[in-house]
Amino acid sequence: MKKSTFLLMFLISTLLFNCEIKKPVNQVAINKSFKDYNYFGYNIQDPYNNLENLNDTLVLKWLKEQTAFSDEIIERIKGREHIIAFEKEMEGDTDINTKYLKITSNSKYFYLKNNLSDSTFSLFYRDGLDNEEKILVNPNHLSSNENATINYIQPNYDGSKVLINVSENGAEIGNMYIFDVTNNTLLKDVITNCWPSALGGVSWLTNNESFIYSHIPVIDSNSEEFILNTASVLYSLEQNTKKRTVLLSKNNNLNLKIVSGDFPIVSIRNQSKKYIFGRIGGARNYDDYYYAKHVSNSIEWKTLYKKEDKVKEFIIDDNDNLFFVTAQNASNYKIGKTSLVHPNFKNFETIIEEDATAVITDLVITSEGLFYIKTKNGVDARLYQLKNNTTKEISIPKQSGNIRLISNGSRHKQLWIKIEGWTNKIERYKYNFEDEKFKRDDLYPSNASNKLNDFIVKEIEVTSYDGTKVPLSIIHKKNLVLDSNNPVLITGYGAYGISDTPYLDKHMYHWVNNGGVYAISHSRGGGEKGDAWHKGGYKKTKPNTWKDFIACTEYLISENYSSPKKVAAWSASAGGILIGRAITERPDLYAAAIIKVGILNTLRNEFGANGKNGIKEFGTVSDSLEFKYLLEMDAYHHIKENTNYPAIFLTAGLNDSRISAWQPAKFAARMQASTISERPVLLSVDFEGGHGFDNSENKRNKELADVLTFAFWQTGHPDYQLD
Secondary structure: OOHHHHHHHHHHHHHHHHHOOOOOOOHHHHOOOOEEEEEOOEEEEEOOHHHHOOOOHHHHHHHHHHHHHHHHHHHOEOOHHHHHHHHHHHHOOOOEEEEEEEEOOOOEEEEEEEEOOOOOOEEEEEEOOOOOOEEEEOHHHHOOOOOEEEEEEEEOOOOOEEEEEEEEOOOOOEEEEEEEOOOOEEEEEEEEEEOOOOOOOOEEOOOOOEEEEEEOOOOOOOOOOOOOOOEEEEEEOOOOHHHOEEEEEOOOOHHHOOOOOOEEEEEOOOOOOOOEEEEEEOOOOOOEEEEEOOOOOOOOOEEEEOHHHOEEEEEEOOOOEEEEEEOOOOOOOEEEEEEOOOOOOOOOEEEEOOEOOEEEEEEEEEOOEEEEEEEEOOOEEEEEEEEOOEEEEEOOOOOEOEEEEEEOOOOOOOEEEEEEEOOEEEEEEEEEOOOOEEEEOOOOOOOOOHHHHHEEEEEEEEEOOOOOEEEEEEEEEOOOOOOOOOOEEEEEOOOOOOOOOOOOOHHHHHHHHOOOEEEEEOOEOEOOOOHHHHHOOOHHHOHHHHHHHHHHHHHHHHOOOOOHHHEEEEEEOOHHHHHHHHHHHOHHHOOEEEEEOOOOOHHHHOOOOOHHHHHHHHOOOOOHHHHHHHHHOOOHHHOOOOEOOOEEEEEEEOOOOOOOOHHHHHHHHHHHHHEOOOOOEEEEEEOOOOOOOOOOHHHHHHHHHHHHHHHHHHOOOOOOOEO
């Protein structure tokens, strides 16, 4: 063949490849299984049920083919490398990241730290903020797995020892180790089957030698018993894991009617350490709480309050006064007071009344009184102090949409705040009671990039389909032209009563810096407007979650921010319900959708990872009414054949302890077979990852670049197109 002919054919084939994205060959998805489920007279066909078997070699082969195809396409999008290269600009004047800071009452600091050049976070320690730091543990010292990460730390009261939980491959569940700070040695104890970052953490006893944690009997994600029948146990450094003492569990406490999907959690809450507390935890805002005076082999648990009392949080002072936040006849919450000696949550003293315009979101106690936060629409936070029956607002260093409080209890004077906003990184301040001013108290103070100076934030309310006012946050550059031609990336969550509070999101930073509009729909199901807001997107009312999101999208289009061909939607986890149903109900509104490790098949959710726990928020197919609610919120079952759907990018983690990887997989398979839009439907599975919390910085940056380049590509940004 002549050289000129070869070059011509090469150019033609290259052009054809750039113009057309062929779908990967998919024998597993083509050979539909069509398993039928019958619920209360409803016959439900599940055409890709075979993908639920993640041990099947054909399924794994298909997942690998899908991932390889997805990676090939994403990596061809030019501009992707710039997002990774520009990541350091987010760090301002420092290249150091810290997280999980814990401070003992004797001022010993424990925290994780890494340099941006190192994707591994190690455990560091300081004896006082101004003293020299030293490294205690690198996760690679505890595990030979290169994907090992520290995802939880907890020092004892005097800081002489610190617990460290290490997980591998993003699984979150891992092993706990104990480091002896005094002797600078790692103890031989290895405590297996632990998930302290999700199951209530760890409580040390006052002897500084024993602690309470949650034990998971079965940690095999392929088992039907995965994360069921957990137990709260006592562990002594003089014993081993085989001799742990069960304090609260389904089998040990039959009178409490604990079910297999509940999380029995025991903790020490009051600083005098006179009481221990047990709660029956799970995916809900309110729990049944119990208390007892002593840790023993047979604890007599007394009822403190029931979930019907709607107590969200409580703290205790040194005189056994219990202060609590409750939604009883107060959707935005009020603060009550009772005695721990004779608790009464029916008739109690109200010390802070409900505010009709703002939600009480945090509280702590110090020797100088009670401090609490009120937040309007989830985005405007204010700090208040109650002392000697007098309430006053405390000025903070800068306006903040998100304030968190830290104290060492009623015996101590110290008060810290952490503040954060859409365009400023988290900052930590300590309050000086003498001059009533805050002083910066960060381990490594950092300033955000100067590029954020020309970002503006608009906080508005949009009228939803039923007349409800839905908060919408809009972020863009000052010189934005409203000509319907701007790429929009809109996100939301709307579940578990969790608010989308302001924080400096890397997705937002890069999107707006590249000329886009970033928007956050504070949909019902979240907590932005209190308890009623959560219940407005819960089980039967769950459709409000995605309908609010659709209303916010329509607003952005009607106000000429963008047009349907320029709008991309994204979310993760339970936010998969929101995005999945938004695009199946209104596919005409979106050019693209990105769903990370998302819930997309709610009818089968309770049979997957952590599914029994999710029943509390979404419902169960064993109930005739809740089955209908689950079917309505099931995006997988709302995919219609021969429909123009937007481009879709889905991610999953094979080691995900929260949402099984088959949920995104089934959605991808059905969508690929049903859409006629010629837009890509990509599925990327992390075979050595989980829900994403334990990802390394390198993994996080890759995922960030993948999401943004896909969204820019599909919304027509000229700098992000296929090579």
